[in-house]
Amino acid sequence: MIEVDAPAGAEPGPLRVLVVEDDEGDWVLATEHLADAGLDADLRRARTLDEAVTMLDVDCVLLDLGLPDAAGLPALERLLAAGAPAVVVLTGLADAHAGVAAVAAGAQDYLDKSDVDGERLVRSVRYAIARRRLEDADRALYRSVVREQETTRLEQALLPRPAVPDGTIELAVGYRAGRDGVLGGDFYDAVARPDGTVLAIVGDVCGHGPDEAALGATLRTAWRTLVLAEVPTRELLGLLERVLESERPSPEIFTTFAMVAVDADRAAADVYLAGHPVPFLLGPPSTMVSGARRGRALGIPVRGGWEPLRLELGDDWGILLHTDGLMEATLAGSSDRIGKAGLLAVVDESLAACAREPDGPALVDRVIEGVRAAHGGDLVDDAAVVVVGWHA
Missing domain, CATH: 3.60.40.10 (PPM-type phosphatase domain)
Known part of the structure; x- marks a missing residue:
């Protein structure tokens, strides 16, 4: 079984993974890949983006860019705006360039559906979660630095x-x-x-x-x-x-x-x-x-x-x-x-x-x-x- 580090202070347990996928075959394939790789995961499924934005209390989202109610980068942008955690985008072979664009837009990783197996999928999920945590830590550090600078400026004005x-x-x-x-x-x-x-x-x-x-x-x-x-x-x-x-x-x-x-x-x-x-x-x-x-x-x-x-x-x-x-x-x-x-x-x-x-x-x-x-x-x-x- 592949081990995935838990957040600091969190109890160890299965990773909560939301698979946003309307195609039955691709949903079954994703679940089999994760099971074959031995990932201890709590899998959840959303068939539409409207459904997905109500289910973001998870560690990672596997997002198909071709959904009934959203497609391409707008789907990712809406998911991120709704407060999504780590996101791994799943693309078709012809949409590989969309995967690169998705990472530039805020996704942590992307995978080609035609060239993915259990090991690659689990590795991508694991790294996506780690990268998101690092990004969150960097943002928190930046906010702390800005707050300290603002406090210094206010202190000079007050005192x-x-x-x-x-x-x-x-x-x-x-x-x-x-x-x-x-x-x-x-x-x-x-x-x-x-x-x-x-x-x-x-x-x-x-x-x-x-x-x-x-x-x-x-x-x-x-x-x-x-x-x-x-x-x-x-x-x-x-x-x-x-x-x-x-x-x-x-x-x-x-x-x-x-x-x-x-x-x-x-x-x-x-x-x-x-x-x-x-x-x-x-x-x-x-x-x-x-x-x-x-x-x-x-x-x-x-x-x-x-x-x-x-x-x-x-x-x-x-x-x-x-x-x-x-x-x-x-x-x-x-x-x-x-x-x-x-x-x-x-x-x-x-x-x-x-x-x-x-x-x-x-x-x-x-x-x-x-x-x-x-x-x-x-x-x-x-x-x-x-x-x-x-x-x-």
Whole structure:
């Protein structure tokens, strides 16, 4: 008996072979050839192409190009379009050139009916299945490479290099993709204006996936463009909402947003919140910024705008902006979330660790890793962190 390798992870068993043949004599001949060669096969028959396209849950199809309802390459093309697995085309002697054309069109092999025996038929079926599996693996690898390239491009758009050349400002950013490794809608940025004002943001498009990541990249790019164009800070969120409404795939999509605008003298800052978690003023002990001026999320069709909360900062300060993937992570072995209090504790523990080990990981990395440790593994949702600070 000829052995045929099973797919990885599959149980060994007979090959499922569909013979698409209307001629009784050729059907009997094909079954005898396969039996003579000792192939362990589960043979199925379709007499027409219409019947065959409903029976494609097989390992290989033996296709006659002369059927009552289809002939020649159109028959093969229709079968392939219907999702056929490996296909071996059976041709008559006068149609040998059609066999070559069939392989070019997507068949794995072809055989001349007048010059085939059991050994050749089984070998062709076996090789056709192997070639199809290799083709499927190549396509999967190609899709993986393309997906990785797309992810890299989105990452560059979502997570840019902050444009803050002023060395008096301490700026750190961090990001961790969710458990599946696919970028979501979290984004951040920081830009210095010519007058010395420094603006930093974090944002979060509702949902998780490539569409949300693409929309987040668009909003982040639009925000930087508006800032560099020196649009007044108070007008930024309204204009961003117009971008969101024109670019989102459906009217249900909204975006939360937190923005800090640090004065040129570094003594005060304005905080704008659009439905987003409040930033933290770094300690120790760290505290939460008041949410009294929090406005609605961008894209929510209700009244209300975004008024800034004025913070007097003094000579030594730090502000931590974050997305909700940190607070909403659950504690290991529990359905309870880390929450605001838990995240504050992680932040202060990270600050203490930075003080003990100043040459160790940055604060943003310690915070993200601290939440991950409390969660007991990779986070389900994306997490972005931006820290802005100044020391007199």
